[in-house]
Amino acid sequence: MKVVFRIxxxxxxxxxxxxxxxVLFPSPEKVIRKRLVELARTxxxxxxxxxxxxxxxxxxxxxxxxxxxxxxxxxxxxxxRNSVDREEITxxxxxxxxxxxxxxxxxFPDINITVAPDKQSAVVDLTVEANVSGEHNxxxxxxxxxxxKTDGRWLITRVETVHTLSWCPQxxxxxxxxxxxxxxxxx
Numbered sequence: 071m072k073v074v075f076r077i078x079x080x081x082x083x084x085x086x087x088x089x090x091x092x093v094l095f096p097s098p099e100k101v102i103r104k105r106l107v108e109l110a111r112t113x114x115x116x117x118x119x120x121x122x123x124x125x126x127x128x129x130x131x132x133x134x135x136x137x138x139x140x141x142x143x144x145x146x147x148x149x150x151r152n153s154v155d156r157e158e159i160t161x162x163x164x165x166x167x168x169x170x171x172x173x174x175x176x177x178f179p180d181i182n183i184t185v186a187p188d189k190q191s192a193v194v195d196l197t198v199e200a201n202v203s204g205e206h207n208x209x210x211x212x213x214x215x216x217x218x219k220t221d222g223r224w225l226i227t228r229v230e231t232v233h234t235l236s237w238c239p240q241x242x243x244x245x246x247x248x249x250x251x252x253x254x255x256x257x
């Protein structure tokens with residue numbers, strides 16, 4: 071009976087040790103996923119935000135990025151840019167929050183993370199889904215983020231749009247007819 075009790079206690083202590091290890095030292099994938107979910111939450115806004123709250127949120131959004139971020143993004147609102155710094159990210163986030171006075175909900179419904187063998191960089195393929203209040207159709211875009219571990223924090227160093235088979239310069243679903251008429255929609 072003592073042997074069974076000792077084996078059970080050992081198994082319980084081993085399981086507790088493994089659980090404690092995963093809590094204290096989470097995998098890079100968990101840390102990155104948590105950070106991206108926090109980015110989506112921070113990028114979201116509600117109606118009636120004060121100017122100070124908008125500025126604080128815009129600065130928080132910029133904190134998820136490296137000091138210089140390489141861009142390979144094709145969005146009509148941004149124009150053609152190769153890189154931006156945190157101040158420009160803050161300004162862009164502030165402008166986006168101001169334009170969506172009714173609020174916007176940002177989600178990353180599918181996050182696929184590939185961590186480099188050295189565990190100091192990662193590539194994340196994800197879908198950005200933004201629901202602007204008052205709009206019937208959400209903004210949906212496939213993106214690829216490259217992250218680098220800097221001073222113990224995972225920061226976004228590169229952002230690029232991903233061209234899917236049905237990619238069209240008009241990103242909103244309500245422009246489907248324009249894409250089809252222009253011949254740029256491939257089914």
